[in-house]
Amino acid sequence: GAGVSQTPSNKVTEKGKYVELRCDPISGHTALYWYRQSLGQGPEFLIYFQGTGAADDSGLPNDRFFAVRPEGSVSTLKIQRTERGDSAVYLCASSLMGLGTYNEQFFGPGTRLTVL
Amino acid sequence: GENVEQHPSTLSVQEGDSAVIKCTYSDSASNYFPWYKQELGKGPQLIIDIRSNVGEKKDQRIAVTLNKTAKHFSLHITETQPEDSAVYFCAASRSSGSARQLTFGSGTQLTVLP
Numbered sequence: 001g002a003g004v005s006q007t008p009s010n011k012v013t014e015k016g017k018y019v020e021l022r023c024d025p026i027s028g029h030t031a032l033y034w035y036r037q038s039l040g041q042g043p044e045f046l047i048y049f050q051g052t053g054a055a056d057d058s059g060l061p062n063d064r065f066f067a068v069r070p071e072g073s074v075s076t077l078k079i080q081r082t083e084r085g086d087s088a089v090y091l092c093a094s095s096l097m098g099l100g101t102y103n104e105q106f107f108g109p110g111t112r113l114t115v116l
Numbered sequence: 117g118e119n120v121e122q123h124p125s126t127l128s129v130q131e132g133d134s135a136v137i138k139c140t141y142s143d144s145a146s147n148y149f150p151w152y153k154q155e156l157g158k159g160p161q162l163i164i165d166i167r168s169n170v171g172e173k174k175d176q177r178i179a180v181t182l183n184k185t186a187k188h189f190s191l192h193i194t195e196t197q198p199e200d201s202a203v204y205f206c207a208a209s210r211s212s213g214s215a216r217q218l219t220f221g222s223g224t225q226l227t228v229l230p
Contacts, residue, residue, distance in 0.1 A: 004159075033217060042122075042205050042220030043160065056217065091159055093218075103148045103211050105218060107159035 002026070004108035006092050012114045013082055021077040021111045025094030032075050033105060034067055035091040043091050049075060050097060082115045089113070118143040120208050122221025130229050135193045137224045139206035142187065146208040149182060149189050150218070154203045163204075164191070167211075196228045 005024040013019050025032050031050055035043035045059040049069045057067075064082075069075040079086055089112050093105040119142040129135050141149075147168035152160035166173045166180045166189065173180050179192040193200055203225050207218040 031216070035218075040223070042120075042207075042223050043218070045217035045219070048217055059217065103209050103216055103218070104150065104162060104165065106162060107152075109157075109159045 004092055004094055004106055006090075006108040006111050008111060009109065010112045010114075012116065014116050015082060015084060017082050017115075019079050019082060019113065021079075021090050021113070023075045023077070023092030023094075023108060025073065025075070025092070026106055028096070029094035029106075030072065030097045031095045031105075032069060033093040033095075034075070034077050035093065035107075037089045037091055037110070039088075046077070046090075079113075082113075084115050087113055087115045118146055118208055118219040120206060120219050120221045122206050122224060124224060125222065126225045126227070128227045128229060129196050131196060131198060133196055135191075135196055135200070135226055135228075137191045137204055137206065137226075138188065139190070139208075139221050140186075140188050141208040141219075143208065143210075144187070145210055146219075148209050148211050149180070150207050151178075151180060151191050152205045152207065152220075154205060154223075160205060193226075196226075198228050198230050201226055201228045 007022045033048050034046040037043045047057045052072045064080045067077045089110040091110045093107045095105045122139045150165035153163045154160045177194045182189045203223045206221040209218045
C-alpha cells in the first residue's frame with residue numbers, strides 16, 4: 001500500500017498566523033509520531049500517538065503546539081501564533097505496535113514550514 | 117533522556133571504497149537502533165536496523181554492528197556507489213513503555229566520488 005503522506009508539502013505563513021499540518025499514516029499502523037527537523041540537524045521528537053490518544057507529548061516546545069488524531073488514523077499538527085523560529089520541516093512517521101514488533105518507523109516526505 | 121552522538125559529520129569516499137559511520141548512545145534501556153538515509157527534499161528512509169539481542173546484521177552492501185557494553189553502533193557500506201550519496205542518520209529508541217520516540221544523531225553527509 002501507500003506510504004505515509006503529508007500535506008501540504010510546503011507552507012509559507014506570516015508571523016502570528018495559525019497553521020495546520022496533516023499526516024496520513026500507513027494503513028493499519030496504530031502508532032503515529034511527529035518530528036521537527038531544522039536545517040542540518042536530525043529530526044527531533046514532538047509527540048507520539050498510540051491510537052487516538054497522545055501517549056507522549058513531552059517534545060512539544062510550548063503550548064502553541066497541539067496535535068490531534070481523533071479517529072486513530074489521520075493526524076493534524078496545529079501551531080498557533082507562529083514565530084520565525086518555528087520554520088522547519090515537520091515530519092510524520094507511523095509504525096505497528098504489538099507483541100513481537102519493534103519500533104520500525106516509516107516517515108513521510110515532510111511539510112516545509114516557513115514563517116516570514 | 118537518550119542522547120545520540122554521530123561521527124563524522126561529513127565523509128567523502130571514492131566509488132567502490134567502504135564507508136563507516138559511528139554512533140554512541142547514552143540510555144542503557146534503548147534496544148532498537150535504526151539507520152535512515154535522507155536525500156535532499158525527502159523524508160528519512162529506513163535502510164537497516166538492529167535490535168539489542170544481536171551484535172551484527174547484514175543486508176547486501178550494508179551492515180550494522182552493535183556493542184551494547186560500549187553503547188556503540190556503526191553502519192558499514194561496502195562497494196560504495198554514487199547513488200549512496202545522501203545524509204545518513206543513526207537513531208536509538210526503546211520498544212516498550214511510553215518513551216518510544218526515536219532519538220537521532222546529527223547526521224553524516226556521505227559523498228561518493230565517481
